[in-house]
Amino acid sequence: MLNQSNQKITCQQIRIISNERLAKDIYKMALASSLQALPGQFINIKIKDVYLRRPISISKIEKDYFEIIYKIVGKGTRILSTYQKDDYLDILLPLGNGFELVKNKQVLVIGGGIGIPPLLELIKQLSTNNKVTFLIGLNDIEEHIYQEYQPLVTTINKSVSFQGNVIDYLNNHHLEYDYAYACGPMPMLKALQNYLKVEGQISIEERMGCGFGACVGCTCQTKQHQYKRICVDGPVFRIGELDLDEY
Numbered sequence: 001m002l003n004q005s006n007q008k009i010t011c012q013q014i015r016i017i018s019n020e021r022l023a024k025d026i027y028k029m030a031l032a033s034s035l036q037a038l039p040g041q042f043i044n045i046k047i048k049d050v051y052l053r054r055p056i057s058i059s060k061i062e063k064d065y066f067e068i069i070y071k072i073v074g075k076g077t078r079i080l081s082t083y084q085k086d087d088y089l090d091i092l093l094p095l096g097n098g099f100e101l102v103k104n105k106q107v108l109v110i111g112g113g114i115g116i117p118p119l120l121e122l123i124k125q126l127s128t129n130n131k132v133t134f135l136i137g138l139n140d141i142e143e144h145i146y147q148e149y150q151p152l153v154t155t156i157n158k159s160v161s162f163q164g165n166v167i168d169y170l171n172n173h174h175l176e177y178d179y180a181y182a183c184g185p186m187p188m189l190k191a192l193q194n195y196l197k198v199e200g201q202i203s204i205e206e207r208m209g210c211g212f213g214a215c216v217g218c219t220c221q222t223k224q225h226q227y228k229r230i231c232v233d234g235p236v237f238r239i240g241e242l243d244l245d246e247y
């Protein structure tokens with residue numbers, strides 16, 4: 001089976017190199033596989049004692065391994081956090097379309113909460129040919145595990161000098177950009193879709209079933225009332241393409 005980028009989707013048993021706690025309920029897992037993938041694509045992980053696979057974005061792609069960063073929100077991610085180095089995971093990959101890379105732009109990349117991980121590989125790849133500004137919105141500075149990417153940070157509580165969400169930040173600072181990428185919670189994406197006046201792409205992290213187009217468990221609607229499946233037609237869409245009001 002091929003994904004939208006004509007890559008073969010395979011089911012692999014992949015060895016865990018490390019599964020490390022980075023902050024409260026946030027973990028980074030390194031997996032031993034030389035993965036050919038695009039920033040923004042995801043994997044679907046079979047977790048013991050959980051029925052459906054769980055989709056997690058690829059956050060870093062290196063020659064012999066790749067990484068994911070995940071937050072414990074329920075049973076599946078809690079069990080995932082108990083896996084150890086040298087355990088194997090049954091993983092379906094690579095899934096979804098991934099971000100299209102632009103060139104020679106002033107790019108604003110905006111991440112919210114656990115929507116930040118898929119943007120990390122994107123930033124790495126965009127930085128070669130663009131001027132990139134990275135803005136992240138967190139609840140609390142304790143969730144800030146992204147120092148090496150030197151983002152502008154705003155928090156909902158008073159833990160950094162600017163308090164508010166990413167839209168508040170944009171309203172209070174003059175940032176130069178002519179293209180945007182975003183991933184984060186749906187209220188943030190809805191607000192950004194109305195706020196941003198430049199072209200760009202957003203990635204949607206909504207609930208999924210199969211992850212490869214077979215169950216229709218992830219449909220969304222475009223503004224032209226066409227149905228799209230987030231797992232195969234997305235998770236990356238053009239800003240303005242989807243009718244996000246249904247969420």
Ligand SMILES: Cc1cc2nc3c(=O)[nH]c(=O)nc-3n(C[C@H](O)[C@H](O)[C@H](O)COP(=O)(O)OP(=O)(O)OC[C@H]3O[C@@H](n4cnc5c(N)ncnc54)[C@H](O)[C@@H]3O)c2cc1C
Pocket residue numbers: 042050054055056057058068069070071072073074075076077078114117118204205206207208235
């Ligand atoms: C394409 C894609 C990429 C993703 N990438 C990441 C990632 O890089 N890191 C990460 O931590 N998470 C990511 N997620 C979300 C992740 O898949 C869910 O958090 C996970 O499946 C929850 O499983 P669980 O068994 O722990 O929780 P469940 O017991 O299934 O649910 C616990 C709670 O989490 C909520 N929840 C479940 N799934 C989602 C979801 N998809 N989005 C928002 N809330 C959800 C439920 O409504 C419930 O309140 C991604 C989701 C998608 C669709």
Ligand code: FES
Pocket residue numbers: 208209210211212213214215216217218219229230231232
């Ligand atoms: S999750 Fe099954 S079709 Fe998208």
